[in-house]
Amino acid sequence: DAGVTQSPTHLIKTRGQHVTLRCSPISGHKSVSWYQQVLGQGPQFIFQYYEKEERGRGNFPDRFSARQFPNYSSELNVNALLLGDSALYLCASSLTPDTYNEQFFGPGTRLTVL
Amino acid sequence: RKEVEQDPGPFNVPEGATVAFNCTYSNSASQSFFWYRQDCRKEPKLLMSVYSSGNEDGRFTAQLNRASQYISLLIRDSKLSDSATYLCVVTPEGYKLSFGAGTTVTVRA
Numbered sequence: 605d606a607g608v609t610q611s612p613t614h615l616i617k618t619r620g621q622h623v624t625l626r627c628s629p630i631s632g633h634k635s636v637s638w639y640q641q642v643l644g645q646g647p648q649f650i651f652q653y654y655e656k657e658e659r660g661r662g663n664f665p666d667r668f669s670a671r672q673f674p675n676y677s678s679e680l681n682v683n684a685l686l687l688g689d690s691a692l693y694l695c696a697s698s699l700t701p702d703t704y705n706e707q708f709f710g711p712g713t714r715l716t717v718l
Numbered sequence: 719r720k721e722v723e724q725d726p727g728p729f730n731v732p733e734g735a736t737v738a739f740n741c742t743y744s745n746s747a748s749q750s751f752f753w754y755r756q757d758c759r760k761e762p763k764l765l766m767s768v769y770s771s772g773n774e775d776g777r778f779t780a781q782l783n784r785a786s787q788y789i790s791l792l793i794r795d796s797k798l799s800d801s802a803t804y805l806c807v808v809t810p811e812g813y814k815l816s817f818g819a820g821t822t823v824t825v826r827a
């Protein structure tokens with residue numbers, strides 16, 4: 605069975621640009637969460653979506669937005685990129701949003717902002 | 719104050735040694751606790767959940783102390799393949815995972 609997939613794997617953008625990152629959850633998983641991992645830090649929670657509804661949002665500016673599609677895949681959008689947005693963006697899927705369901709992480713998208 | 723704090727290490731140990739490290743968390747309402755493992759430039763993977771009674775999975779033992787709000791991980795008989803960053807994770811708000819910055823362990827031959 606395929607795990608969580610993310611695209612692209614790497615991305616280079618310049619300040620002020622916009623970026624869209626994509627995630628496909630494990631088949632049957634209806635919950636998708638997004639995390640940002642800056643070098644040397646642990647992942648930081650950005651969003652959680654379940655059944656196409658936003659269930660939670662972390663402490664990130666409005667430049668960050670996301671959505672979930674009917675097939676449970678998800679997109680993370682970041683506008684007006686800053687140098688500090690350079691990070692590994694991780695997507696995690698689980699059966700439901702409840703934390704007793706293991707969250708499985710994808711390989712991540714490595715974003716570099718120049 | 720950070721939600722989860724960990725000793726960053728690195729812990730550099732020989733094969734066969736025992737290594738142990740802790741993390742502390744700030745939100746007493748946290749309900750679920752985990753240790754994740756992250757290899758260099760890879761995604762985190764669940765190592766084990768942590769239960770109030772303590773639990774063991776092979777060479778790995780996790781303990782939870784709710785009163786003092788700390789979680790520990792002990793690795794016995796360390797293998798080269800145990801070299802990784804270990805992330806302490808709690809759930810202060812139910813649906814989200816809050817990660818520590820990680821403890822780096824290097825096992826040398």
